[in-house]
Amino acid sequence: MNCTKCGNPKIIIKKEQSGQYLCKDCFIESIEKKVIKTIKKEKLLDKGDKVLVALSGGKDSVTTLEILNTFRTRRIIDICAVIIDEGIDNYRQDGIDIAVRHAERLGIEYMIFSMKENFGITLDEIMEKPNHKGSCSYCGVFRRTLINRAAREMNATKIATGHNLDDEVQAILMNYLEGNTDNLTKLGAKTESDAEEFTVKIKPLREIPEREIGLYVVAKELEVHFASCPYAQQSFRGEISEILNQLNQAHPTIKYSTLRGYDKIKKAVKNDFKKDYPKKRCEKCGEPSANRLCKACSFLEELK
Ligand code: SF4
Ligand code: ZN
Numbered sequence: 001m002n003c004t005k006c007g008n009p010k011i012i013i014k015k016e017q018s019g020q021y022l023c024k025d026c027f028i029e030s031i032e033k034k035v036i037k038t039i040k041k042e043k044l045l046d047k048g049d050k051v052l053v054a055l056s057g058g059k060d061s062v063t064t065l066e067i068l069n070t071f072r073t074r075r076i077i078d079i080c081a082v083i084i085d086e087g088i089d090n091y092r093q094d095g096i097d098i099a100v101r102h103a104e105r106l107g108i109e110y111m112i113f114s115m116k117e118n119f120g121i122t123l124d125e126i127m128e129k130p131n132h133k134g135s136c137s138y139c140g141v142f143r144r145t146l147i148n149r150a151a152r153e154m155n156a157t158k159i160a161t162g163h164n165l166d167d168e169v170q171a172i173l174m175n176y177l178e179g180n181t182d183n184l185t186k187l188g189a190k191t192e193s194d195a196e197e198f199t200v201k202i203k204p205l206r207e208i209p210e211r212e213i214g215l216y217v218v219a220k221e222l223e224v225h226f227a228s229c230p231y232a233q234q235s236f237r238g239e240i241s242e243i244l245n246q247l248n249q250a251h252p253t254i255k256y257s258t259l260r261g262y263d264k265i266k267k268a269v270k271n272d273f274k275k276d277y278p279k280k281r282c283e284k285c286g287e288p289s290a291n292r293l294c295k296a297c298s299f300l301e302e303l304k
Helices: 024-041 059-073 092-106 115-119 123-127 135-153 165-177 210-219 236-250 254-273 295-303
Strands: 011-014 021-023 050-054 078-085 109-114 158-160 200-202
Touching: 011 024, 011 210, 021 024, 024 059, 024 210, 050 059, 050 135, 059 078, 059 092, 059 210, 078 092, 078 115, 078 135, 092 109, 109 115, 109 135, 115 135, 123 135, 135 158, 135 295, 165 210, 165 236, 165 254, 236 254
Parallel strands: 050 078, 050 158, 078 109, 158 200
Antiparallel strands: 011 021
């Protein structure tokens, strides 16, 4: 079988959705073109934006940085990066080192924000507490707070995350199955919050399957952190991911059709279910919050 596009006999992938066989160069080009198409279609970037990339050193964030950098070299946008150190021994440091090497290779301004310095506690220390609620709940909340802080400190106009097609479809199904209409209103390629202090978030890789991002970094010979977090447990998200991957074998367009279906009803979901949060501030840290304390501060109180 030869490459459907250029005839090269060395093919590296059969694309699930289109059925095309592609060689390395045509595959790399197809990924980059598709991301650029998403950026244009969803109007994710404006000329003059300063985009903060949440860089973990993993395949998704490194790919996001690599492709957004093509807009930076054409002087359409500027880029900066934040690297979050959750404080996970024997895991996080390797990712941080890789993330730093990418930022320095591309000459991109970056900052490292650690949970220890900002909240006085590491994720490992939280996990030693008898009353903890599971690593990922804390990790997600604290990381979000730190990324928002970094965006303000570095004067970023957008925050780019590495969410891929699988992540987005899992989130759509999880929230639907759990009846979480509030979270359903927050998905999409671009999310804005009512609070001015929250920078617009964009997901340029939203239409790229996870498997193809893995192949992209290998094909481009990009250094990435492939190890998985020691706290990654069997979660509801994991179960949904398994079901989707099983379905995908017999129905290779199922992830795209789920995404397209959500995009069609998103406006109606937002109109009907978007809550107007009272514009309050956390009494402790001053971050915008719907309650007396923001989620990060209320977690810290509970952990005392
Ligand atoms: Fe954080 Fe690890 Fe959970 Fe990911 S798997 S959210 S890095 S604790
Ligand atoms: Zn707070």
